[in-house]
Amino acid sequence: MKxxxxxxxxxxxxxxxxxxxxDDISNESVVILAPAxxxxxxxxDATFSWQTLENATSYTIxxxxxxxxxxxxxxxxxxxxxxxxxxxxxAGSYQWRVSASNSEYTTGYTTINFTVN
Numbered sequence: 001m002k003x004x005x006x007x008x009x010x011x012x013x014x015x016x017x018x019x020x021x022x023d024d025i026s027n028e029s030v031v032i033l034a035p036a037x038x039x040x041x042x043x044x045d046a047t048f049s050w051q052t053l054e055n056a057t058s059y060t061i062x063x064x065x066x067x068x069x070x071x072x073x074x075x076x077x078x079x080x081x082x083x084x085x086x087x088x089x090x091a092g093s094y095q096w097r098v099s100a101s102n103s104e105y106t107t108g109y110t111t112i113n114f115t116v117n
Contacts, residue, residue, distance in 0.1 A: 061079075094115065
């Protein structure tokens, strides 16, 4: 009986170990590839891309106009497992940001300003 209790306790502890085994990415930053800071794009489809972050399983991408502090519109707000996203944009000033997550941790946002002409 004692062995059974120890076995059950061991299994219960291991099943709750996922958070302990997940890598803490909260102090890391996502590196943005494009569009870069201050870039001027033409009206139409814009592709947003960033480097994958080791141990991240998903990314949150958001695009606002003119920026997040004074947003008149959130153009994109989505989660993806990919390291890119596309949106159709009209002329104006924009700010975009991306953060990475895994099952336990999330990074801060990396934020970039750009314009569309």
